[in-house]
Amino acid sequence: MRLEQAALFTYSKVYKLLAKEEFINNAKVGKVLARKCTKCGHFHLVTTYFCQNCGNKTFENAIIEGKGTIVTYTIITVPPEGYEKYVPYAWVVMKLDNADLRISGFMGGIKSPADLPLGTKTKITGYDERGIIIEKL
Amino acid sequence: MEKVCVIGAGSTKYGKLQDNITDIALQASVDAIESAGMQPKEIQAGYISNVFGIADKQVHLGPVIMSNLGIPEVPSLSIESACGSGSVSFREAYANVAAGFYDAVLATGVEKVTHTGTEWTTTYFSYCSDFFYEGGAGASFPGLFASMARAYLAEFKATEEDLAMVAVKNHDNGLLNPKAHLRKKITIDDVMKSAVVASPLKLYDCCPFSDGASAVILCNEKFAKTHSKHYIEVIGSGRGGSPAALQGREHITTIPSTKIAAQAAYKMAGITPKDVDFAEVHDCFTIAELVDIEDLGFFEKGKAVEAVRQGRTRLNGDIPINPSGGLKSKGHPIGATGIGQVVEVFDQLTGLAAERTVKDAKIGLAHNFGATGASCAVHIFKSV
Numbered sequence: 001m002r003l004e005q006a007a008l009f010t011y012s013k014v015y016k017l018l019a020k021e022e023f024i025n026n027a028k029v030g031k032v033l034a035r036k037c038t039k040c041g042h043f044h045l046v047t048t049y050f051c052q053n054c055g056n057k058t059f060e061n062a063i064i065e066g067k068g069t070i071v072t073y074t075i076i077t078v079p080p081e082g083y084e085k086y087v088p089y090a091w092v093v094m095k096l097d098n099a100d101l102r103i104s105g106f107m108g109g110i111k112s113p114a115d116l117p118l119g120t121k122t123k124i125t126g127y128d129e130r131g132i133i134i135e136k137l
Numbered sequence: 138m139e140k141v142c143v144i145g146a147g148s149t150k151y152g153k154l155q156d157n158i159t160d161i162a163l164q165a166s167v168d169a170i171e172s173a174g175m176q177p178k179e180i181q182a183g184y185i186s187n188v189f190g191i192a193d194k195q196v197h198l199g200p201v202i203m204s205n206l207g208i209p210e211v212p213s214l215s216i217e218s219a220c221g222s223g224s225v226s227f228r229e230a231y232a233n234v235a236a237g238f239y240d241a242v243l244a245t246g247v248e249k250v251t252h253t254g255t256e257w258t259t260t261y262f263s264y265c266s267d268f269f270y271e272g273g274a275g276a277s278f279p280g281l282f283a284s285m286a287r288a289y290l291a292e293f294k295a296t297e298e299d300l301a302m303v304a305v306k307n308h309d310n311g312l313l314n315p316k317a318h319l320r321k322k323i324t325i326d327d328v329m330k331s332a333v334v335a336s337p338l339k340l341y342d343c344c345p346f347s348d349g350a351s352a353v354i355l356c357n358e359k360f361a362k363t364h365s366k367h368y369i370e371v372i373g374s375g376r377g378g379s380p381a382a383l384q385g386r387e388h389i390t391t392i393p394s395t396k397i398a399a400q401a402a403y404k405m406a407g408i409t410p411k412d413v414d415f416a417e418v419h420d421c422f423t424i425a426e427l428v429d430i431e432d433l434g435f436f437e438k439g440k441a442v443e444a445v446r447q448g449r450t451r452l453n454g455d456i457p458i459n460p461s462g463g464l465k466s467k468g469h470p471i472g473a474t475g476i477g478q479v480v481e482v483f484d485q486l487t488g489l490a491a492e493r494t495v496k497d498a499k500i501g502l503a504h505n506f507g508a509t510g511a512s513c514a515v516h517i518f519k520s521v
Contacts, residue, residue, distance in 0.1 A: 045384075071389065072285070074287065076275060076335050079277060080260040083275045086275065091276040091280050103270070104274060104276070105270070105274045118287070118291055131274025
C-alpha cells in the first residue's frame, strides 16, 4: 500500500509538470485545458491536484473552447516591471461559456472603461511573456 | 487552554524611515517589552513577521532580533504571509501561549521597502499574487483590487465617490494618530482628481508603501496579573483561506477567508458582530474596507456604502472602523500591519488612544489578510 501511494505521488508530480506545459500549448491555440473530476464532474484549471468539491484525486482532461465574457477587469497605468511598454493595458477576468470556470489574463489596447463594458465577449488568443492573452471577440 | 492576554505594545512611526530593518524592529520590540513592565529574559519565544527583508539585506530576522535583545538562546519563528504576516504571526504566538508551551512571548512585525522605489515594490508585491495567472499576466496589486472594485460598483450601484469617502474618513482618523504615515486631511475631490493607478482605483484609493515596525507581548493570565495593570484579553482567534487567484472565486465582491476567520473568532468569543465596539480592518485599498465590513458581518452584503455615507463608520459612528487611520492613512508596512492593528486595539482599550479614543469601547476586533485575502486572521479583544 505504501509503495503504491509513493508510485502515485511520483506519477502525479510528473503529470503536473506536463500538464502546465500542455496548458500553455492549449492557450496558444485558444483553448483552456481543464480537469474534470471523474467523481463529481467539477471543473478545475489544470494546476489542481485534488477536487475542491469532493476531494477526489482523479480527473479527466477537458479541452474547453477559450471563449467567454468579461466578469471584471482593471486598466493598469502603473505596471510591474516588464509591462511598461504595454501601458495602458487591461488585466481581465473572463467566465468561460462552456464550463463553470473563470480565467484571467492580459488584454492589450484598452485605454478607457468605454473600450470594454462588462459582459463583452472575449476569447483566449495566445500565451507569451505577457501571460495568457485575451482579446475581444 | 490558557487565557491569553496582551500586556505590552509598541510601534515606530510608520512612513519613510531612515534606520535599517533590524533597528526599526528593535525599537518597537523594546517599547513593547517596557510597556509590559517586564525584562527581555522573561520572553520565552519570538514570532517575527516580515515579507521583504531581502530588500534591506536581512532575512531570518528572528535570531537577529533575539540576539540584540540580549536573549540569543530564545527560539524564534520568522513568518511570511504577504500583507497578512502580522496577524498570522500573532495567531501562532497566541496558539502557543494558549496551549501552555510558553508563559510570555514577543510578536514583532517589520517592513522596510520605501528605499526601493515604486517599480521595485509594484513588481515584488505582485509576487504575492497567484503569479502564473495574475502578476505574470501584468496584474499589479492595485489592479487586482481595482478588479474587485469594478465588480462591486457594478453589482451594488455604487460610485467612485463612495470609494473616496472611505479614504477621506481614514485620513480624518489618521490626522489624530501621531504615528500615521499620511497625516493630511483630504476631500472627495482630492481623491477623484488623483492620478489613476489601476482603473477605477486612483492614487488616493491606495494605501502607501510604508516602513515601520510594531510589537506586542502576549502572555497567560497569571503572568499578566503579576506584571501589569494595563492589559487586554484575547477572546477570539480565527483564521481562514480563499482561492489564491481571484478567478477561483465565484463571487469577486466578497473575501471567503474573512468570513471563515470571523465566524471562528466570533464563535470562540461567544459574541456576534453587534457586540463589537470598533474594528481595525484591512483597507489596503478603499474597496477592501467596504468588502471587509460586510464580510465581518457589520453590514449586509451591498450595504456598506450606505453605512459609510451615513457616517456610521466614523470615529463617532455606531461602529467606528479604523480609528488608527487604517492602512490607508496610518500606513502599510506589510509585515508589521497585523501587529500594528493589535497595538491600536491595545491603546484603545487601555486608555492610550488620546484624541482618537472610541467612546466606551470594551470589545475591539482586528482583521488582516494576505494578498487579495487568500489568507486571513481575525482576533477579538476585550478590556479587562
